[in-house]
Amino acid sequence: MSDILLGKYEAVIGLEIHVQLATKSKLFCGDSTSFGADPNTHVSPITLAHPGTLPKLNKKAVEYAIKLGLACGCRIERFNYFARKNYFYPDLPKGWQTTQHTTPICVGGTITVKTENGIRDIQMHHIHMEEDAGKSAHDIYEDSTCVDLNRAGTPLVEIVSEPDMHSADEAWQYVNEIRKIVRWIGISDGNMEEGSLRCDANVSIRLKGDTKLGTRCEVKNLNSTRNIKKAIEYEIERMVKMAEDGETILQQTRSFNADNDTTFSLRDKEEANDYRYFPEPDLAPLNLSEEYIQSLKNSLPALPKDLQQKYQTEFALSEYDAEQLCAEKEIADYFESILPLSKHHKAIANWINGPLKHYCNEHKIAFSELSLTPQQLAETIALIEEGKLNFSVASSQVLPELLKDKTTSALEIATTRNLLQTSNxxxxxxxxxxxxxxxxxxxxxxxxxxxxxxxxxxxxxxxxxxxxxxxxxxxxxxxxxxxxxxxxx
CATH class of the missing domain: 1.10.10.410 (Arc Repressor Mutant, subunit A)
Structure with a gap:
């Protein structure tokens, strides 16, 4: 489709991101949330909704939800409660989902994204807590569906944005930032392959200059950032073509086919009143004190955007270097651990963003698994700055030896292998x-x-x-x- 035709319309996109919280047990009972167990082994009478069983709220899940809200600049609702969302799924035994409706625990907030068109704040609507459903498998037996209830009752937060994005790239960046934050503050692993982070995209179009929202379609259960971007791009083009052909865009729930990068209709979209929400009678409302919220705020680590600003202003690092150092919390933590040992900030950044990241990528290990100690790196940098060792030699010949032995030093290796520079x-x-x-x-x-x-x-x-x-x-x-x-x- 031509850019001219696409330029006639404006896409309006809102995202609903489901994040599985990294608690050891489920939202309302003590069943394990660990991934990869045999089907239907992490269940109990509460998960199975046996008569007479009662839920008990997981305090750690509440803590994680509040931390996320604070990290995103949300207002924390001091008084909030759960509701029953009524619908039938074969993998949710109760026949309803326990969620929050009229009183989400976090309201408002923003996520800052950086796209080719510049930096902007994406407005959030709210974050609420809810339980996950189980999993249905349709491809094991030809004439039967298998149900695994291990995931049923797992604690989630649903992060609902305003319809405030206007391109697939903005949406893609927004999801990446959410994933980075939940991993950074330690409330989720954000693993999309295991379903720890999933996304529903609401997409509509309108003529440029219009303020009224168009008819939206929701694309469900997008489980990779690539699929999110591709699904939104396809939906925008599909809707523009329908509008140009004079067709009526119907409000639908759709799914994404990753084999050919297209979406297809599942059903007409439900409205909120179809779910017959009402307050959950078996759970007491939450009354959050100022002291409790402040204690959680004080426990948060420095956030990526704050560290990036610090590295640029205090250490005179470039915007690129600062962003790379804050790409993951483990990398920023490693950088911070070397600061007391060396004042050569640019050299530290060069080593981390260069040879060390390359080594981790090549060996497919996380940065936290790197065996090079801060002391070893600081000593190596000192030798280079003193003119005793060449950077190229240090990275290609000394570094591999340092990674094999935490007790040795760059000076010992360079001396033994006759690698020290000469000024003779x-x-x-x-x-x-x-x-x-x-x-x-x-x-x-x-x-x-x-x-x-x-x-x-x-x-x-x-x-x-x-x-x-x-x-x-x-x-x-x-x-x-x-x-x-x-x-x-």
Missing amino acids: NSELEEWIEAAIAKMPDKVKEYNKGKKGLIGLFVGEVKKLSKGKADPKKVTELLQEKLAQNANNC
Whole structure:
């Protein structure tokens, strides 16, 4: 579809993100929430909705929901309660879902996203707590559906945005930021592959300049950031084509087909009154004290946006370096652990964002699993800053040895393997003479004004010395030697 036609319309997107909280037990009983157990083994009379059983609220789930609200700048509702949302699912034995309706625990808030069009705050509507349903499997037996109730009753927060996004890219960035925050503050692993984070996208279109919302369609259970982006892109194009063809857009619930990146209709969309909400009579309302909320606020770690600002203002790091250091909390924690040991902030950032991230990606390990101690890295950086060790040699030859042994140091490895740089003029002059003799044509070009070739000579000396030559000293001596050659010509 042409950009001109798409430019005639404006997409309006709202997201509902379900995040599984990292509690050890379910929202209203003590059944385990661990992933990967045999089907129907994490169940009890409460999960199975046996008559006479009563729920008991998981305090840790409440704590996590409040922490998320505080991290997103929400207003915490001091008085809130649960409700019954009535509908039938074969994998929810009670016949209703216990959720929050009229009194969500967190209201308002914003998520800051950075897109190709700049930085903006996406407005949130609310965050509420609820329990998850189980899982139905339709592909095990040809004529039967299998139900696994292990997940039934798992604690969730549903994060509902305002219809405040206008492109698939904004929505994609919003989900990434939500995932980053829940992982950062430790309330969820955000693992979309295991269903810890899922997303429903509400999409509509309207003519540019209109303020009235168009008919929306909801695409359910998107389980990867790629699928979220693709589903929204497809829905926008589908709706624009229907509008241009004069067709009526129906309010629907749809699903995404990842095989061909299209959506398809599941059913007409329900409204809130179809669920017959009413207050849950078996759970007492929550009355949250100011002291309790303040204690949770005080327990939150420094958030990514605050650390990024700190790294740029206090340590003079670039915006890119600061963003990369705050990509994951484990990376920021590692950076923070080295700060008392070294004041070379830019060098620390270069090592973390360069060789160390490359090593983690290559070996498919988390940054928290890295065996290099802060002390080892600080000592390595000190050797480089003192001119005793070359960065390239340190990253390619010393680092692999440090990663094998937490008790050794860069100095010990460099000394044993004869890798320490030399500033001895006689040694350096031998390598410089050899480099100059190897490239007589380049020497002539240099003497004719191509001073940028100095890097070529320095690189050759580096090769000849196997990284032992001090680049700064080599550059000085090369400039002197090449000047002498020019005067002798």
